[in-house]
Amino acid sequence: xxxxxxxIAKKMYDELKNxxxxxxxxxxxxxxxxxxxxxxLRYIEQKKKWAEYIGINFKLEKFDEKISELELYNKIKSFxxxxxxxxxxxxxxxxxxxxxxxxxxxxxxxxDVDWFHPNNQGKVLLWDESGFVPCTPAWILEIFKxxxxxxxxxxxxxxWRSNIVWKPIISLLINAWATVLACNSKTKNLAKxxxxxxxxxxxxxxxxxxxxxxxxxxxxxxxxxxxxIDWKIHGDADTRLINLxxxxxxxxxxxxxxxxxxxxxxxxxxxxKIQNK
Amino acid sequence: xxxxxxxIAKKMYDELKNxxxxxxxxxxxxxxxxxxxxxxLRYIEQKKKWAEYIGINFKLEKFDEKISELELYNKIKSFxxxxxxxxxxxxxxxxxxxxxxxxxxxxxxxxDVDWFHPNNQGKVLLWDESGFVPCTPAWILEIFKxxxxxxxxxxxxxxWRSNIVWKPIISLLINAWATVLACNSKTKNLAKxxxxxxxxxxxxxxxxxxxxxxxxxxxxxxxxxxxxIDWKIHGDADTRLINLxxxxxxxxxxxxxxxxxxxxxxxxxxxxKIQNK
Numbered sequence: 001x002x003x004x005x006x007x008i009a010k011k012m013y014d015e016l017k018n019x020x021x022x023x024x025x026x027x028x029x030x031x032x033x034x035x036x037x038x039x040x041l042r043y044i045e046q047k048k049k050w051a052e053y054i055g056i057n058f059k060l061e062k063f064d065e066k067i068s069e070l071e072l073y074n075k076i077k078s079f080x081x082x083x084x085x086x087x088x089x090x091x092x093x094x095x096x097x098x099x100x101x102x103x104x105x106x107x108x109x110x111x112d113v114d115w116f117h118p119n120n121q122g123k124v125l126l127w128d129e130s131g132f133v134p135c136t137p138a139w140i141l142e143i144f145k146x147x148x149x150x151x152x153x154x155x156x157x158x159x160w161r162s163n164i165v166w167k168p169i170i171s172l173l174i175n176a177w178a179t180v181l182a183c184n185s186k187t188k189n190l191a192k193x194x195x196x197x198x199x200x201x202x203x204x205x206x207x208x209x210x211x212x213x214x215x216x217x218x219x220x221x222x223x224x225x226x227x228x229i230d231w232k233i234h235g236d237a238d239t240r241l242i243n244l245x246x247x248x249x250x251x252x253x254x255x256x257x258x259x260x261x262x263x264x265x266x267x268x269x270x271x272x273k274i275q276n277k
Numbered sequence: 278x279x280x281x282x283x284x285i286a287k288k289m290y291d292e293l294k295n296x297x298x299x300x301x302x303x304x305x306x307x308x309x310x311x312x313x314x315x316x317x318l319r320y321i322e323q324k325k326k327w328a329e330y331i332g333i334n335f336k337l338e339k340f341d342e343k344i345s346e347l348e349l350y351n352k353i354k355s356f357x358x359x360x361x362x363x364x365x366x367x368x369x370x371x372x373x374x375x376x377x378x379x380x381x382x383x384x385x386x387x388x389d390v391d392w393f394h395p396n397n398q399g400k401v402l403l404w405d406e407s408g409f410v411p412c413t414p415a416w417i418l419e420i421f422k423x424x425x426x427x428x429x430x431x432x433x434x435x436x437w438r439s440n441i442v443w444k445p446i447i448s449l450l451i452n453a454w455a456t457v458l459a460c461n462s463k464t465k466n467l468a469k470x471x472x473x474x475x476x477x478x479x480x481x482x483x484x485x486x487x488x489x490x491x492x493x494x495x496x497x498x499x500x501x502x503x504x505x506i507d508w509k510i511h512g513d514a515d516t517r518l519i520n521l522x523x524x525x526x527x528x529x530x531x532x533x534x535x536x537x538x539x540x541x542x543x544x545x546x547x548x549x550k551i552q553n554k
Contacts, residue, residue: 122399125444153463167402167448170459174444179464182447182457186430192473193456 002249005139008146009258013050016262016269020055027272028057029113030079030088034072035065035095044091046261054265069098073106080108087113087271089264113267124168132267137169139259140201140222149199149220151176157197159183159190159204159236165224169201190214200237207234221249224256279526282416285423286535290327293539293546297332304549305334306390307356307365311349312342312372321368323538331542346375350383357385364390364548366541390544401445409544414446416536417478417499426476426497428453434474436460436467436481436513442501446478467491477514484511498526501533 020027029051033044044060051058063072072094079085088111094100109119115134124133133141144151156178160166166182173180181193185204191214194200202210203224210221223235239249297304306328310321321337328335340349349371356362365388371377381389386396392411401410410418421428433455437443443459450457458470462481468491471477479487480501487498500512516526 118399118402119396120399121402122395122397125395125398125402125448153465155465167451170447170451171402171444174447174459174461177461177463179461179470180457180459182451182459184451184454184456186454187456188430188432196469 003143003147005143005256006258008142009262011146012142012259012262012266013053016265017054019269023055023272023276025276026055026057027268028059028086029268030059030061030085032061032063032072032075032079032088032090034063034067034091034098035093036062040091040093043257043261046257047089047264050261050265051268054269056265056268065095067098069102072098072103076103076106080106080111085111086275087111087268089114113264113271115267121168125171132270133172133263134165134168135260135263135267136165136224137172138263138266139256140169140224141172142259142263143222147220151178151199153177153179154199155179155181155197156199156201157181157183157194159187159194159200159202159209161185161204165203194219202236204236206236208236208238210237212238223249280420280424282420282533283535285419286539288423289419289536289539289543290331293542294331296546300332300549300553302553303332303334304545305336305363306545307336307338307362309338309340309349309352309356309365309367311340311344311368311375312370313339317368317370320534320538323534324366324541327538327542328545331546333542333545342372344375346379349375349380353380353383357383357388362388363552364388364545366391390541390548392544398445402448409547410449410540411442411445412537412540412544413442413501414449415540415543416533417446417501418449419536419540420499424497428455428476430454430456431476432456432458432474433476433478434458434460434471436464436471436477436479436486438462438481442480471496479513481513483513485513485515487514489515500526 031044031047033040048058048060063075079088090103090107092100094103104116105118107117109117112120115121115132120132121134151173156173158166158170158180161184170180170182181197183190183193187193194210194214195216197216197219199220199222200210201222201224205225205227207227207229221237223237226233226235237249308321308324310317325335325337340352356365367380367384369377371380381393382395384394386394389397392398392409397409398411428450433450435443435447435450435457438461447457447459458474460467460470464470471487471491472493474493474496476497476499477487478499478501482502482504484504484506498514500514503510503512514526
């Protein structure tokens with residue numbers, strides 16, 4: 001069975017739209033775009049489209065790709081100090097001559113609805129009750145909620161390569177009392193761990209890494225990212241034999257974006273409610 | 278074989294003492310003590326003793342246990358603003374009428390050598406290269422270093438109950454490319470996971486939880502904490518049959534304190550070097 005991420009995102013947007021319609025004023029989300037690559041542009045378009053659908057003002061400031069680190073830093077500082085800007089995002093990635101982590105570290109934690117600042121990441125680690133979650137781990141939790149999957153007592157295998165996302169997701173899984181098997185590219189005999197798991201979250205950038213014989217029957221696969229081979233898009237799970245052993249799989253791609261954007265909107269609305277209560 | 282934590286700590290103290298002897302000025306570490314229970318007092322005594330052994334000024338400010346949260350908060354604020362105080366610690370636990378996390382959140386991250394502030398915890402999560410690590414996970418890494426255990430390719434089972442320590446340690450293990458099996462009290466069939474691990478880190482407050490038949494041959498056990506039963510101290514590993522199956526075990530207790538204190542001193546020296554370079 002396919003888990004329909006776009007449907008989950010649509011449901012979230014409609015719930016948020018309904019909430020915003022009761023607000024006394026319209027929330028505004030600001031965005032900074034530096035690198036105009038096609039992927040970033042599409043992301044920003046999606047954010048604009050859905051923000052407006054929900055009823056959020058979306059204000060974009062575009063900069064030249066050649067902006068210096070110092071100029072961008074000063075921009076961030078002016079955003080932090082501007083009382084009219086309650087929340088903003090910096091669209092990643094940034095051009096290579098700019099140190100992204102340094103920029104992220106300078107976003108004011110209270111204005112950081114992407115939840116990227118170390119202070120906010122630390123709160124995820126510390127089981128903070130404020131309920132904010134960085135957008136990628138957040139959408140994985142939305143899937144579990146939508147599919148009515150209770151993580152308590154469950155064994156979850158996480159196969160990950162990147163750093164930004166996997167530790168928050170591991171933290172969140174542990175908070176929910178799951179037993180977590182955290183694997184990486186240096187794990188010996190990966191199948192030994194995947195076959196023990198009721199849920200597998202994979203973002204290894206390795207097409208067809210997960211084969212049918214590496215899965216427990218009824219396993220739920222969250223396939224996070226994709227690779228392009230011969231103009232075709234492939235996830236990390238070999239979905240060709242899906243019906244043989246497992247019940248539910250999230251297919252790549254497209255809807256990943258939809259859900260990430262939906263979670264950003266959710267964070268913005270939450271921040272608005274805290275500010276206005 | 279028993280891993281001698283006190284010996285590791287002593288070696289660390291001597292290395293640090295040697296470093297400090299070359300400094301142009303003496304570093305000073307300030308401490309705030311609010312709750313005068315016997316465990317906190319002993320901890321503070323140990324910190325004082327070893328700070329002075331190494332050559333660090335140790336300045337203690339004691340407060341009445343009845344101090345209000347606001348008064349303590351104002352004290353923290355004055356410590357943050359005082360340019361003569363470069364680093365300080367707040368001895369935990371605090372009395373129950375004070376919200377510890379709120380106090381920790383107000384320590385200036387740059388003065389926080391315990392590395393407890395969310396901003397600093399977030400840096401651990403984000404694979405920060407500054408090298409600071411909260412003291413409890415830090416000493417576990419010191420043991421691995423001392424025992425020449427390379428974590429890459431290794432399977433490590435972590436059995437934990439508390440929140441402050443386990444996520445940083447999991448983050449650090451992942452950074453070192455270990456495969457981590459994170460178990461908790463709701464893990465079904467714990468032995469299934471412990472028998473797969475070359476290293477087990479346990480702090481379950483459950484005496485003799487780890488029995489011989491739950492271990493892989495040659496497993497290394499890091500037994501973090503202890504329970505007192507009938508005036509005797511027991512760890513979570515059943516050490517009575519130690520020679521039957523496994524090679525190395527850290528016995529509780531006492532040396533845990535020694536190593537935690539040693540790691541605090543290491544953080545202080547590191548902070549001094551950064552400030553004075």
